[in-house]
Amino acid sequence: MSNDRLLQVLLAPIVSEKSTFIADKNQQVAFRVLQDATKPEIKAAVELLFKVQVESVQVLNTKGKVKRFGRFIGRRRNERKAYVSLKPGQEIDFAQEVK
Template sequence: MNAERLMQVILAPIITEKATFIAEKSRQVVFRVLPNATKIEIKEAVELLFKVQVDSVTVLNHKGKTKRFGRFVGRRRNEKKAYVSLHEGHEINFAEVV
């Protein structure tokens, strides 16, 4: 894979209460990724950026909600989330990563 493309695949980590619970329980980390990213690209990008071994990647396409703002109807953005399972003994600590 192209290293430049891999650097752009991961947009941001998702740090919510649910994501934190999953990280503690089953060694998974949640990322927001590009809409056209594949599982193989996500796996290689995480291994390249964070120097960890990845067991598996599960992908979720999350459609944005339609919301109402007074008399105007708007829509939240669509997201693609990646649940990345890490190999035994590997961990990503976002407080240490610069």
């Protein structure tokens, strides 16, 4: 796995009420990832970017809903989410500045 690929695997952290509850309860962090990202790639990317130790990775694929936008029928995009479990004592702080 090249560093260029690992830097592109994680798209964005998911910051919602559910993800903060999971972070507090299970020491997990949720990320939106590329559609073709694998569990070992996600683990390596999180360890590279945030300098933490990852225990496990769970991946979830969600299909985009068909929705109406005015008189047009559209479709939301498909998403792939990764729930990353951190080893005890590890923590990711999104508020800190990345150098």
